[in-house]
Amino acid sequence: MSERMYGPEPMHIPADYGKIRFSKEELRHILFSVVVLTIAFTLAFSGIIYGDRHIIGLSTAEYFLYYLAVSCVAVFSGFLLHELAHKFVAQKNGAWAEFRSYPMGLAIALFFSVMGFLFAAPGAVYIQGMISKKQNGHISIAGPLTNLVFGSIFIALSMAIVDNILLSYGCYLVGSINLLLAVFNLLPVPPLDGYKVLKWNLPVYIVVMAAAVAMAAGIYLGWWW
Template sequence: MLERITRREEADLFVAWMAIAISFTIIKIAPYGITGPVSRIDPVIVLLYFGISLITVGIGFILHEMAHKFTAIRYGYWAEFRKDNIMLMIAVVMAALVGFVFAAPGATVIYSNTGDGRIMTREQNGIISAAGPALNLFLCVLFAIVFFSAGGVVALETGSILAILGLAGIQINSMIAAFNLIPISVLDGRKVFAWNIPVFLVLAVAAFGTLYVSFTIH
């Protein structure tokens, strides 16, 4: 399966992964951007947040794109992730200036490799699009297990790295799912909505609900 990930795709995924991880690290250090109040920067804390971002964003972002890729392959298409350098730069700059991550690092581009010129059906397009957010919601469950196994809110208050990692994983994966489920433009939500409204509503409610709850945990 991994042999279907090309060298160029590996490079694009790596660059996008690093850029998003840096963006999320910045907003942890400066929640309101560099124009707002910034506490004293501790290199150890920076490295801790960067490590957590690498794990949570890395797993969430890469598996989201791979869910699209391998679902498309299952339907007989070829698919590869392509980074968007401009959007990656915008993500880092916005994180630094206003403390907000607009993460649209690129997209998984789908090609027909059958040679018969067939057009992807609305159902296929919807299922391929739903695969990414659905995978992120599944990861939310796994990170929730980590969070509560570490002791939940009590452990969070004591500075447990596992609890911090678990909560960050829930927040970031629900954020990725929710953002991609907005039913506009080229986002997954528009294609899922066009295919099956009940499926769209279930995914959207789960994503935005999890996102809201995860940010009320202190």
């Protein structure tokens, strides 16, 4: 998710216009969010309270390490790359853009994870600068598109891997998380990305949202697993 922190400033083109850069503060926020989200995903995936370890025939330690590995990939592709896509596109368009975590949102993620649910608002990329409606649309759609692409790739991998059930199922979980995040972030409700994409270009919004919904629907209809 991306948010505008301030209104447009007077036009000023810095010497490092379009360069990708991180501040130390931003890196701390990213690391904190990734660690907390990975813990939350691991707890939710493994079903720390209601889990059925016998289903995949692993010991307790193997079971936990398996879901820890899956969670790392899910957080990296579903959360981190989503936010970095917003950041990189914004900075390529000359805007200031940095990620900031939501401590309360991360606390909520941990709370729900121990009950086997995933619900999180880990933070957002804040943007400041002179950007047009079209540029803002590009920045906003970059995150959900990243989720849609990685979701499709991991679902395809899960279907292609037929001789390793653990690897196939791990890819399915990562793909499912990415696809569900794509649909959620494309909802036309402020401050979600879908609201800004819809304001920018209705046909683009319809096409991307339809693709995300179709892929995500396959999760519930059993097409992908």
